[in-house]
Structures are given as C-alpha cells and as structure tokens.
Amino acid sequence: MEFHHLDPKEFYSKPTPRPKGSRRAVPATPVTPIPLPALVPSTQERLRAPRRTDWEKIHDILGVISKDLGGLGNFLKLLFYLRPHGTKDVRTNRHKTMVTQFLGGKTNVKMGHIIDLIYNHRQSQPPTNTEERHLAFSHQTLHTDMCFARPALSSWALVLVAKEARKQIGDLTNNDPTDPTDTTQMRASSNGRAKDAVVADWEKLTENLSISKMAAKYSRRGSVPWYLTEMMSAPTKGGAVVVRQRRPHTTIQVGAISSFVLSRNRYASGYLALPLAVWQFACKSHVDEKRIFSRFGFTVHDSTARACLDALTDTGLEKLRQSVAEGVAVGEMRWQYVLDNVQKFCRQRDLRLGRQDILKVGCAATAILLEDCAPGAFDLQDHLDRVMKQERKEMTTETLFDDIDWDYIHELTALHWVRILVTFIPQLAHLRKAVEAAFNSDRMTKHRLPRNRKTVVQPLGTNAERETETQGMMRAMLDFEKQMGLDEKAMEGLIITPRGDGASIAAMWRIKKYLSAHPSHYKAFRNRVPPGPEIWHTRWTKLNAISSNCFGPATAKDPFALSKSATAAGAKRPGDLKKVDFWPTSRSMILFFEARVLDCWRISFGADDIITHFSTCTSTLPDLDTLWANARTLVRRYASQQAYHQALSRDFSDSASEDMKVPRGTSWTAPIDPNAHHERATENLLELDETADGVAQSETFVEPDEEAPEENISDSDEMGRKKSKKQSRPYGGPGFFGRSNSRK
DNA sequence: TCCAACTTACCTTAACGTCG
DNA sequence: CGACGTTAAGGTAAGTTGGA
Numbered sequence: 050m051e052f053h054h055l056d057p058k059e060f061y062s063k064p065t066p067r068p069k070g071s072r073r074a075v076p077a078t079p080v081t082p083i084p085l086p087a088l089v090p091s092t093q094e095r096l097r098a099p100r101r102t103d104w105e106k107i108h109d110i111l112g113v114i115s116k117d118l119g120g121l122g123n124f125l126k127l128l129f130y131l132r133p134h135g136t137k138d139v140r141t142n143r144h145k146t147m148v149t150q151f152l153g154g155k156t157n158v159k160m161g162h163i164i165d166l167i168y169n170h171r172q173s174q175p176p177t178n179t180e181e182r183h184l185a186f187s188h189q190t191l192h193t194d195m196c197f198a199r200p201a202l203s204s205w206a207l208v209l210v211a212k213e214a215r216k217q218i219g220d221l222t223n224n225d226p227t228d229p230t231d232t233t234q235m236r237a238s239s240n241g242r243a244k245d246a247v248v249a250d251w252e253k254l255t256e257n258l259s260i261s262k263m264a265a266k267y268s269r270r271g272s273v274p275w276y277l278t279e280m281m282s283a284p285t286k287g288g289a290v291v292v293r294q295r296r297p298h299t300t301i302q303v304g305a306i307s308s309f310v311l312s313r314n315r316y317a318s319g320y321l322a323l324p325l326a327v328w329q330f331a332c333k334s335h336v337d338e339k340r341i342f343s344r345f346g347f348t349v350h351d352s353t354a355r356a357c358l359d360a361l362t363d364t365g366l367e368k369l370r371q372s373v374a375e376g377v378a379v380g381e382m383r384w385q386y387v388l389d390n391v392q393k394f395c396r397q398r399d400l401r402l403g404r405q406d407i408l409k410v411g412c413a414a415t416a417i418l419l420e421d422c423a424p425g426a427f428d429l430q431d432h433l434d435r436v437m438k439q440e441r442k443e444m445t446t447e448t449l450f451d452d453i454d455w456d457y458i459h460e461l462t463a464l465h466w467v468r469i470l471v472t473f474i475p476q477l478a479h480l481r482k483a484v485e486a487a488f489n490s491d492r493m494t495k496h497r498l499p500r501n502r503k504t505v506v507q508p509l510g511t512n513a514e515r516e517t518e519t520q521g522m523m524r525a526m527l528d529f530e531k532q533m534g535l536d537e538k539a540m541e542g543l544i545i546t547p548r549g550d551g552a553s554i555a556a557m558w559r560i561k562k563y564l565s566a567h568p569s570h571y572k573a574f575r576n577r578v579p580p581g582p583e584i585w586h587t588r589w590t591k592l593n594a595i596s597s598n599c600f601g602p603a604t605a606k607d608p609f610a611l612s613k614s615a616t617a618a619g620a621k622r623p624g625d626l627k628k629v630d631f632w633p634t635s636r637s638m639i640l641f642f643e644a645r646v647l648d649c650w651r652i653s654f655g656a657d658d659i660i661t662h663f664s665t666c667t668s669t670l671p672d673l674d675t676l677w678a679n680a681r682t683l684v685r686r687y688a689s690q691q692a693y694h695q696a697l698s699r700d701f702s703d704s705a706s707e708d709m710k711v712p713r714g715t716s717w718t719a720p721i722d723p724n725a726h727h728e729r730a731t732e733n734l735l736e737l738d739e740t741a742d743g744v745a746q747s748e749t750f751v752e753p754d755e756e757a758p759e760e761n762i763s764d765s766d767e768m769g770r771k772k773s774k775k776q777s778r779p780y781g782g783p784g785f786f787g788r789s790n791s792r793k
Numbered sequence: 794t795c796c797a798a799c800t801t802a803c804c805t806t807a808a809c810g811t812c813g
Numbered sequence: 814c815g816a817c818g819t820t821a822a823g824g825t826a827a828g829t830t831g832g833a
C-alpha cells in the first residue's frame with residue numbers, strides 16, 4: 050500500500066538498491082556520469098581492471114542478452130519460465146533460486162518496485178498520437194495484445210480486480226459458512242422439500258437488519274467491492290476518506306452492495322431486500338413504487354413480500370403455540386390476549402342483481418407475552434380460593450381512595466407544572482435536563498417498565514364472530530384460545546386473562562354468569578379472568594366524560610368552558626362530545642391545561658406578560674428546588690379539590706389560608722355588547738342540539754361511561770359544601786384530582 | 794463438472810373495487 | 814364511464830439439489 054504514496058521519480062534516479070528501511074530518508078541525488086577508465090590518463094600500467102560501475106555491468110549484461118537471447122523480452126520470458134504441470138524443470142539451481150527469492154520478496158528490490166518503475170517509465174506510455182493511448186484500463190483489448198507496458202499493466206489490473214470483485218459478490222450471495230446465524234438466503238416460502246431452506250420469521254427478518262452489521266459483514270467478506278464502492282462513494286479530504294454526518298457513504302455502500310448481491314442471486318435477499326419489501330407493504334406503498342424498487346434490486350418483488358408475510362404469520366403462530374405449550378408444561382400461563390371487534394362497511398358501488406351493501410363484522414385478537422410474573426400468579430385453584438373468601442366485600446370506594454398515594458401524585462403534579470414553565474420560558478431552558486432527571490429519579494418513578502422492554506406480541510387470525518352477542522363472544526374466545534394451542538387439557542389448573550374494551554369485558558363477564566352452574570371450570574369459563582377494561586379505553590371514556598361536561602355550548606359565556614379555550618387556541622371543537630376523537634381532543638386539552646398553568650405561574654410572578662417578565666428579569670433566575678416548591682403551592686391553590694371547593698364558595702374563599710388565597714383581579718367586562726352576544730348564542734342554541742345537552746351536563750356532572758358505578762354520580766353543589774376529615778390533608782384536600790367524598 | 798428434476802421468485806394478466 | 818389501484822393466479826425464468 051505504501052507504494053501508492055512513493056514518488057516514482059525516486060526510482061528513476063536511483064538504480065542501485067538503497068539500504069533496507071531507508072527508502073524515504075535517502076535524498077534523490079542526480080546520477081553523474083562516471084568517466085570510462087580509458088579516458089583517464091595514467092602513467093602506470095594497471096595490474097587489475099578497474100572496478101566497474103553498475104551501469105557498466107548492465108551494459109555488459111545487456112550485450113550478452115541481446116547477443117545470446119535475442120533481446121530483453123525473450124530473456125524475461127525465460128527468466129520467469131512457468132513450467133507446465135507434469136513437465137521436467139530444465140532450469141539450473143541458480144536460476145531457480147534467484148527467481149524464487151525475487152518473487153518471494155527475499156531481495157531488497159521487490160516486484161512492487163519493478164511494477165512502479167515499469168508503469169511510470171517514460172517509455173511505457175504510448176505517445177499521444179498512437180491508438181494505444183486510449184487503451185488504458187481497457188477491459189476489451191487483452192493486455193497481451195498491447196504493445197506498450199502502461200496500458201497493458203492497467204488493463205491487466207482492471208480485469209484482475211473486476212474478476213475478484215465479481216467473485217466476492219458471488220460469495221456474498223451465499224450464507225456465510227463460518228456463521229451459522231447468517232441468513233443471507235432467507236426464503237419467503239418453502240414447501241419443505243428443499244434441504245436446509247431457511248424460511249423467514251420475525252427474528253431472522255429483523256435481527257440482521259442493521260446498517261452497521263451489514264457494513265461489517267460486507268467489508269469482511271467482500272473487501273474488494275467494499276473498497277471499490279468506498280472509493281466511488283466517499284468524499285475525501287487530503288486523500289483520506291471522510292464519513293459525512295448526513296448521508297454517510299457507508300449506508301450507500303450497503304445499499305449498493307445489497308442490490309449487487311440480489312442482482313447476482315435473487316435468493317440472497319436476507320440482508321436488505323426482503324425486510325425492505327415487507328416494509329413497503331407495511332407502508333402501503335404504491336404498486337408502481339414496489340415494482341420500481343424491485344427492478345432496481347432494492348427490494349424483492351411484492352408477491353415475494355406477501356409470501357414472506359404468510360410465512361411470518363405461520364412461523365409466528367407456531368412459535369406462539371410452542372411457547373404456550375412450554376409454559377403449560379411447567380404449570381405457567383405465559384400469554385394473555387386482547388380482543389376487539391372489527392367492522393368494515395362494504396358498499397356495493399357497482400350494482401348488480403343479488404348484490405347489496407354489507408357490513409362485515411368480526412373479531413380480532415393479539416396474544417401478548419407476560420413477563421416478570423410471580424410464580425403461581427395464574428394458578429386457578431388459588432384464584433378460586435380467593436373468590437370463595439369473598440374479600441371483595443371489604444373493598445369500597447374509600448379503601449380504594451386510601452390506596453392512592455396522594456403525596457406522590459401531588460409531588461408529580463407540581464413537577465409537571467415546573468416542566469410546563471421551563472419548556473415554555475427560554476431563559477429557564479437550562480433547567481429542562483434537571484426536570485427530566487427529576488421525572489426519572491427513583492422517588493418520582495413507580496413501577497416502570499424496564500428500559501428497552503419491547504412487549505412481545507403475536508397477532509391471531511380474525512374470525513367472523515360478533516363480540517356483542519354473548520354466544521359470539523364465547524365462540525370468538527374459544528377460537529383465539531385454540532389458535533394459541535389452549536384446549537381444555539392445557540388450561541387445566543390455569544387461568545388466562547382475556548382483555549378488551551368495556552363492551553368486550555362486559556360480554557365476558559356475562560358468559561361467566563350464564564355458565565356459572567356448569568361443573569367444569571373450563572366450560573364455565575371460570576379460568577378466564579378478565580382484569581377489567583383496557584386502560585386506553587377507560588382513558589377514552591374519561592375524555593368523553595370531560596368533553597361532554599366541560600366543553601359547554603359552542604358559544605359558551607363561561608370563560609372556563611373548554612369551548613372558549615378551543616376558540617381562543619383555534620382548536621377544533623369535537624363534533625360529538627360523547628364520542629370524541631382521542632388524540633386531537635386529548636392534545637387540545639393538554640394545550641388548554643398547559644396554557645392555564647402558565648397563566649397561574651404568571652399571576653404568581655406578578656407579571657402582566659410572562660415572556661416579558663423573564664426577558665427583562667434582572668434578578669437571579671430561580672433554581673429547580675425553588676420552582677418545585679412554588680409549584681406545590683400553586684397546585685394546591687389552583688388545581689386541588691380544595692381549590693375547586695373554594696372557587697364555588699365565597700365563605701371558603703374568604704377564610705382560606707394565606708397559601709390558598711387566590712389574588713383578586715379586576716372585575717371582568719365583556720369585550721362586546723352583551724345583548725348582541727346573547728342573540729348570537731341563542732341562534733346557535735337553536736341550531737345545535739347538543740348544546741342544550743352540554744349546558745345541562747356541565748351543571749350535573751354526568752358520567753357518560755355506562756359501565757361506571759352509579760353511586761359515583763354526585764351533585765357538585767353538595768361536593769362544595771360537605772366537609773370530610775380528609776380535607777385536612779396538608780396539600781389541601783381529599784379528592785385532589787380524585788372524586789368527591791359525597792358518600793360520607 | 795454436468796445435467797435433470799425440483800423449488801422458488803418474478804412478473805404479466807385479469808378480475809374486481811374505487812373514485813372523479 | 815373511464816382510469817387507476819389492489820390483489821391473486823399462473824406461466825416462466827432462474828436458482829438449488831443430488832446423482833452420474
């Protein structure tokens with residue numbers, strides 16, 4: 050490699066070998082012609098011939114070569130005579146030894162030096178006007194057919210390198226024999242007859258899908274194409290390869306080589322082509338896009354991707370059944386499943402006889418791996434024993450209430466208030482890291498999922514059962530359990546937790562109720578224990594409750610109605626307040642909440658504008674502890690149950706402690722003519738049915754979730770007046786964010 | 794190393810759905 | 814009604830395998 054950096058001129062001017070290891074140190078000195086002995090005047094007759102120089106010696110040798118061997122070409126051909134296999138070696142020992150030593154690099158001058166000398170020799174380059182001038186690096190003309198040395202050498206090297214690159218890409222199309230986990234050739238499908246065919250599964254598809262892993266593999270197993278593509282793709286600085294921050298060339302090399310590999314062998318799709326094709330399917334890429342990427346060799350064909358997905362499902366289900374069976378064998382239930390209904394309305398747009406619009410109804414489910422479970426957690430007998438004890442009688446709203454760690458929730462809420470402030474105020478940006486660290490601290494984290502935990506899931510096949518019908522739900526559950534390999538025998542002595550939304554859970558409990566008289570635990574569904582509605586579903590019903598209670602009419606007069614906030618923020622008011630879209634509604638509510646929190650902060654700083662307050666602030670900025678302490682007070686004052694009571698009662702408000710006193714502002718005047726406003730509001734009331742509902746609900750606090758216990762519904766007026774022992778809690782109230790204590 | 798049989802991927806075709 | 818999109822079927826090309 051070093052020779053690339055050597056100045057070829059050194060070799061022209063230094064025919065004699067230099068001492069070992071000092072190639073660079075010796076300065077290039079011009080060769081001065083040495084006068085021949087005959088020209089030197091002498092007075093004394095010499096006894097020995099004067100010592101010849103190298104130039105003289107080579108002159109003599111060349112004379113012999115020319116005379117006896119017919120020229121340099123023939124001499125070199127004889128010198129490097131390649132004995133055909135099976136023939137006798139006619140060379141003398143001296144001949145053999147010298148050539149062996151030279152070709153083996155045992156001499157001071159090695160072949161590499163000679164190549165440089167020949168390649169860079171002035172006479173090796175064809176003159177400008179000759180045809181051979183254009184044959185440099187030619188792969189079409191054989192190097193043996195060329196006259197000049199330089200094009201012959203470059204063409205020979207090109208063909209040699211191309212051959213090797215081709216061979217190495219060819220090697221890359223096969224599984225690495227030294228690596229048993231290598232899945233270069235991963236089949237999308239197989240009928241099982243092909244020996245050792247590796248069929249795709251999710252693990253194999255994803256475990257090698259890493260650019261850095263592929264780069265390592267390509268550079269190790271295909272060093273020549275790797276070097277070539279690096280030279281072609283990498284930017285350089287002062288001759289050295291630079292890895293760019295954006296669009297690094299290694300990724301491009303991986304992409305290019307993956308395409309080359311697929312082009313050579315379409316079975317070699319395991320690196321990039323198969324995962325990318327599956328990804329394109331998942332992205333619902335346009336069919337033309339898939340075709341084009343397939344033509345470029347970036348991905349396999351769409352039909353292969355579909356075959357692969359079939360294989361993934363088959364192998365996935367097979368693995369699921371295996372894992373379930375392994376658990377059952379040691380008396381453990383390692384999986385649970387969550388189900389929901391799926392519907393698709395298929396309208397017949399092309400009307401023909403005997404066709405009509407249909408609603409396709411069915412049930413879909415996903416199996417979920419349970420991790421970190423206590424041994425015996427899914428033991429049926431233990432569960433039945435506990436049910437028999439009827440301890441549930443002891444559980445009341447109060448006991449649940451007392452189970453809540455209110456101090457923790459208060460602390461966490463206050464920290465959220467700090468977070469809202471420091472993310473909004475640029476001058477407090479330096480505290481953001483500290484706030485994040487506080488959220489991650491041991492004190493503020495309760496029962497977190499382990500970092501890097503990825504829940505293992507396996508989709509189950511859908512069926513055409515109606516989950517709303519009790520019998521349909523029963524058949525659906527039996528079908529999903531069967532897919533998981535759970536029959537009566539496997540379920541013996543174990544419980545499983547089927548999960549779903551409110552309606553699904555209700556249907557499951559209904560099944561258990563109707564079948565409760567059956568003696569078999571399995572047939573009575575006693576070993577199916579639904580844990581309660583999914584959290585995402587309860588969040589959604591809660592969001593519906595807040596929406597229908599707090600949005601108010603579209604033109605609400607109440608400045609605290611969410612409709613007002615929505616108008617101010619330019620957010621969309623949900624069309625159906627009882628069935629809101631989860632994300633847009635929750636995002637707008639978070640936005641309103643954070644805006645109001647910032648306003649509370651503004652009041653606490655005594656500022657008219659919080660941004661101006663901080664940009665013109667000359668005193669030292671508060672640290673995290675100060676802000677957190679202030680936030681605790683603010684949360685108590687503005688966002689606790691006690692604050693809510695205070696806002697409703699003048700007496701409470703007046704007798705509040707210093708910390709809880711809300712500073713009085715100026716009285717509010719309507720910005721527009723109140724009469725005109727009233728008229729507009731009335732108009733809207735006539736147009737919108739649900740607005741009347743909204744008004745009524747905002748005053749009575751109706752829980753729209755039909756599964757919520759009825760006793761929780763209470764009168765807000767009563768909530769305001771009643772006092773309980775829990776109101777003496779330090780942070781200002783029992784419910785905090787929780788429900789009222791109206792049952793006291 | 795070659796060849797035939799077999800396997801697997803590619804790609805066109807066509808049926809049918811969707812949309813303006 | 815025409816254009817376009819999705820999807821599965823099936824023919825064909827191109828690999829692999831195993832034996833001579």
